[in-house]
Amino acid sequence: MSLKKTISSLKLPHYKSTAGMAAVRMAVPKEVLLPMNMHSGQAAEPVVEAGQHVTVGQLIAREEGRNSAPVHASVSGTVKAIEPYAVGGRKTTAIRIESDGKMEKCPDLKIPAPTNLDEFLQCVRESGVVGLGGAAFPVWAKLAAAQKSHIQTVLINGAECEPFITSDHRVMLEHGDLIEKGIALLKQFLGSEEYIIGIEKNKPDAIEALTERFRDDPAVKVMPLDSVYPQGAKQVLLYNATGKVVGPGQRLASLGVIIINVTSLVKTAEYFTTGMPLVERIVTVEGSAVKEPKNLIVPIGCSIRDLVEACGGLKEEPGKIIYGGAMMGKTVDTLDASVLKATNAVVIMNRRDAEKTKASPCIHCGRCVAVCPLGLNPTAFARAMELEDEAARAALLQKEQVSLCMECGCCSYVCPAHRPLAENNSAARRFIRGWETAQKEKAKEGGK
Amino acid sequence: MDNKPVMAAGPHIHSADSSRRIMLDVILALLPASIAAVVLFGPRAAAMICVCVAAAVVSEFLFNLIAKREQSVGDLSAVVTGLLLALNLSTGVPLWQCALGSVFAIVLVKCAFGGMGHNFANPAITARVFLLMAFTSTVAGGAAPRMVDAVSSATPLGLIGTEGAALPTLGQMFLGLRGGAVGEGCILALLVGFGYLLVRRVISWQIPVIFMGTVFVCFLVSSGSFTVALYELLAGGLVLGAVFMATDYTTTPITAEGRMLFALGCGLITFVIRRFCALPEGVSYSILCMNILAPWLEKWTRRKPLGGV
Structure with a gap:
């Protein structure tokens, strides 16, 4: 083995108190509000009307334009309104569904059975799965790179380097079978030779469980990574796991590599197992203002207020509400904001933690x-x-x-x-x- | 006040560090050397420290007041400058000259260029060189510590090479039982401070070790004598300069490689001045020269970013 330097940046406090908490299903919310731009590309186009009855998994907005993704009803009930949505600077429309509490499944759902790469990509496209680690880039568009050139290595990102978040950790512990299924699908349709699951060493149980699961599969390698931030960032993970570097203007796929978040892989595999598109996900709810931090399984589009209620309410007035982790998370100013597809965590800080220290002049410390x-x-x-x-x-x-x-x-x-x-x-x-x-x-x- | 949760760009957590804490650490690291100075040189050294620090803080306060700038004495950097200057002067310097040096360092070298982080040269060193030029007789002369007899009162640096001169032993040199600036002599105290700065990660080892190492190796090669090289290492303001002045953030390159080159340059210039010039100020001049070169070193040592060109 050649001597390889690894990028080790920053040791952060982890705040991962929820790591040991199995994900629990939240009670069905009264209503959900599903924005049309929960992915990185163009907004989806609603295909339902106010007053219409919908069921779980039913298509309510279709893909429209570049890197778009469809949206599916996450509860059963009645479409109340298609209304403007502008939370945290995201201006779009959103579909409000009043839940009937029955969580009735859409009868039209079928387990997809693709026979070639093109059909597989079409199915992934219909699943509505996007980068669930935060990037929200449609998964099918990422996998479509395989149509142009051979993808030799699939890097499965389970680093979860951001403080507070443990949702990927829980997914790795609780859905090993779906990770296996996902890899089997990629093997079948992408034909990649190498599958590396990168996991930070602060998740020894996940490393152990997955190493055990893939012990007899030489194509799959579980790679323990140092617990340093930002281990899960594209360039950093690529370098530390493969020694490769993406040059300026270069695409990852041109190196024969794609990186997929572990929860995205699991949700894709789930679609091919149950026929249910992306309608729910695990969200870590944490922060100094939250009474009982938890990992919750929630329907997409429920409000942060619903999460808070499921976590015993707030201890203190919220000073800052963050989508995602404490490093790169984006803030919103209302508890009425919706849980989006890529919302892996919601961190609610109290006023003291939210306070900003005044900047002083640069002292050139380097x-x-x-x-x-x-x-x-x-x-x-x-x-x-x-x-x-x-x-x-x-x-x-x-x-x-x-x-x-x-x-x-x-x-x-x-x-x-x-x-x-x-x-x-x-x-x-x-x-x-x-x-x-x-x-x-x-x-x-x-x-x- | 608005009761809405705040909107802010990330990151939403921060390390416990602050500029003020860094300055406080430097002051704490200088404490052993300051105590040693008072033990060795008596109340006179204490008076110098007080005068230099007070003059530095008051002049920064007044400058900010007159120039209508935001008050910055709270960041403690003026205290560091005053303390460093005092430790770099000998007891032969009248107190009013000490105070003048502090005012020069703060007002002309630091504040006039925009305050902390904007000066191009180390204020304490520049002030020392200024005092040396303005009052050569008092600043260049090295008064002896209280418990040392008159024979070894001359600064050892001036005596190395003079045959038959009574040099202090290496042990005396290590403890500071020799003439010179009040804070530069007690190597033991300076090394304790160095260790503290390393533990607190205020500085990294490269600059001090490369600086001192270069001087040591150069003298070892040029003189062929281990003892002479060791003397040069312990003599003058080398340790004080290498640990506390050459590591000043503002006036050194921002890149790690640049800082190493900076230290190497300091060592070489110190060697050349000590070996070939009739100047006692090798360390001060070398740091000052390299301060001026720092922006270029920074340019030359720019790394190729990962995934960049």
Whole structure:
């Protein structure tokens, strides 16, 4: 074996108190509100009308446009309204379904039986499964890379490096059979030779269980990874598990590799087992304001308020509500926000934890540079963003390659001056995207 | 106040570190050397420390007041600058010159360039060099500690190479029983501080070890004598400079590789000055020179990002 350096970035406190808690099914909520943009691409198009009766698993919105995904009813009942939805800056429409409490299954559901790759992809497409680790990129679109070139290695991401979240951990413990089924499907239709399940060492039980399960399968390798953040990030996981690096503008698939979140794989496999599309998922509910943190199995589209009630309510007034983990999670300002397909956790902090420390001047300590898993220099981005001249700003940002930043937040976490480096990085990325588009348009006009 | 939950960009947790805590750690790390200074040089050293620190803090306070800048004395960096300056001066320097040095360091070197994090050179070192030039007779002369007889009062650095001169033993050198600046002599105390900074992860070992190692190796090669090399290591302000001044964040490169080159440069310049020039200020000048080179070192040592070009 060659000596391989691994990227080890940041040791974080884990806050994974829910790791030992088996997922419990939440009581059926009174209603669900299903936004049309629970995936990364274009919003889905509703195909039901107010007043219509729907059943669990029934298609209520169809895929529309690029990287879109269909939406299915997660409870049985009556469509009450198709209304505007604008929570946490996500403006779209949403379908509100009043539950009849019966959780009646859609009678039209069939267990899919594809015979080739194209049929398999079509089925995955209809399952509505998207990247459930947070990215929300449609799974079929990811797997479709196999149509163009051979995928040799499938990296199954069970790192779960974000503090607080344990939903992938629970899935790995409770659904080993579906992981096996998922891998069998990929073997059959993608024909990949190698399957690596990357799991952080802070989940020894999951590592043990899956190692045992795949003991006799030489194609599957369970790989224990150091518990460092951001171990589950694409570039980091790829490098630490395979030693490969995706270059600028390069696609992962061109290296013969795809990365799929473990829960996404399980939900895909579930569709091929029961015929039930993605309508429910495990959500970790944690944070200093939550009375009894839990892992819950909930219908997609239920409200955060429903989760809170199932967790014994709140101990304190919520200071901050976070979708996802404490590092990259996005905030919302209301408990009425819906659980989305990619909502792996909801962290509710009390007011004290939500308080922001005032930033002081940069002392040039270099911790952000030392901690960046990609080796970028956040202070250079900060310097660039202070430049008035936009051309000079763009030049410096391009030279420092801000577009590589994956906004993992390590730099902000370690900054002793509490400077909002990650926030600045994302502003810089937005600026450079806008700038480059504008330059291209200018060049086009000039060419005419 | 609005009672809605806050909306904010991630990350939503933060390490327990702060700039103020780092400065406090540096002060704590300088405590053994400060105590040693007072033990060795008496109340006079205590007076110098008080005057330098007070002058540094008051001048920063007044500067911010007059320039209508946000008050920054709370970050404790002025305390560090004052303390470092005091430890870098000998008891022959009148107190008013000590105070002047602090004012120079804070107002001209630090605040005039925009305050903490914006100065291009280390304030304490720049102030020491300024005092040396302005008041050569008092600053260059090294007064002896209380318990050392007059014979070994001259700074050992000036005596190495002079045949028959009464040099302090290596043991005396290690404990600080020799002339020089009040805080530079007691190597034991400085190493305790170094250890503390390492444990608290305020600095990493590279700069001090490479800096001191370079000086040691250069003298070992040029003189062929282990004893001479060891003397050079313990003499002058090398340990104090390498541990506390060459590791100043603001005036060193931000990259790890850059910092190593920085330390190597400091070591080489110190060697050249000590070996070939008639100057007693090898450490101060070397750090000052490398401070100016730091931005370039930072440029030259830029890493290729993972997945980048």
